Amino acid sequence: MNNNEPYVEPLTPQEAEEDWLAIIARIRAHEVKKRKRKISRFVSAIAASILLLIGTIITYRIYVLPDIYFAKDNDLAITLKDNSHITLSKGAKLTVYKTFPSDTRDVFLEGNAVFTVSKSKEHPFIVHAGSYEAKVLGTVFKVVQTGATFNVDLYEGKVQVSNSTKPTESYIIQPKETFSNMGSNQVATVAPTVHDDFKKKEMSATLAFTDFYLQDALKIIERTYRVKIIFPADRATSKISILSKDAMVDQLMENISIQLNLNIKKTNVNTFKLEE
Template sequence: MNDKENRIDPLSDQEAKEMWQDILSRIRIHEAKKRKTKVIQFSCAIAATILLLIGGILTYRLYLSPDVYYAMENSIMITLKDGSQITLSKGARLTVEKSFPSDTRDVILEGDALFKITKSKEHPFIVHGNGYRTKVLGTVFKITQTEKTFNVDLYEGKVQVVKNETPKEVFVLHPEETFSNMGSPRVVTISATNKETKKVKSATATLSFTNMPLLEAVTIVEKTYGIKINYPADQATSVISVNMENTTADNMVKFIAAQLDLNSKKNNEKTFELEE
């Protein structure tokens, strides 16, 4: 064999340079394709995640998120799925779960509202307010509340009011009666509903409070019955408790006097004295 024919001539500097540039170019092209593939895969993953997130949000809003009604500037009237009508006062907000109406018809109220509830013996209607629950089967009533006060005026039917902290204590209202905590979570009063035309105080009332200074207790009793009670100044901080249903102002004053070992005297229909 001819050695000349088998000999490979070495590359010139120019040829070696061109070959090296060609190899580098191929490597760059290959790497670029790999990066492009990764970008596409990453973009697809992000797009799929976004679509899943959007789908989840839409599903939540359509099927799980509660309906919220807000009377921003004026009173509004809402008709719920069960036919109940609720008039929200300005600034009030009502939250209704998507499951409404279920075994119980629960709503959450912030602010004031008038309720006209469709009757249902199987599905009680429960309004969750500021620390209290108002339970009805079918009736017309009004709830007014602030940060401290909670009042229920009953016009038709019957309602039950329960304080969240003491769920075993149930207070029942009948037509033209008002439940009030008088601005204190320790107080319960049930008295005749004030009419717009004549502010007549209740002849009988239900009151419940525990370990309250006489000064505060007398204020509550006076507001409930529309009376005035005078008592010795040194008794102002004496603590009393009351839990009486449908009692008159006379009996209430006598009950308070007995707890403090005082005598009670009725000066007239509106004024009472507690004396040592």
């Protein structure tokens, strides 16, 4: 052994164990710090993802998700971006997409509502209700939906009503007129709007239906013109087609009698009788 080298006294077993434990403690502390850094990065990534998701949801709700108005317990008054005013009847729902207003001002209605539409010749206002559309440029009207029955009562302006199942057909209604499908997609009627003081004097109406049973067609005519029609019971299921525009009831009944090869009598001002 070189006498110039310093003498290092060997560790006792206890000192060696304490040093080893210290080394282990440092290693563990280092591992804990590494895990904390990993957890911190993971938590940061999760937080960023959550913030991104929340931002996406908020953006979707603000810029994409349609506005839905629901008159739950009472009538609900709404003013749209184009300054059109709508009153939803109790139980009605209106859906308006964020694109409103655009080239066409489309709204989607379930139930009944009164519309006061701001005028715009360049941007028609279209109410979608089931398979029906009511298209206007500026007007006041009421849409009533009861079961399968679809009605439009017009107060001011002009409305064009169409059915998506019959795209080639449309009907123009004027103030104080009502469009009705009488509970069937196969029927279209335009007649004066009925009020408590309604007078039937020289009333005309537009009716259209194809291959209808006579008994069903005559019920519609009775409801439209508020008359009574008597007909042979054995002809109840005879098929009839009608397309009449602005026709008086006398003229319409004459056309029906010719179509069915029946005679017609007017027993009084409100009663018609079809017979062999």
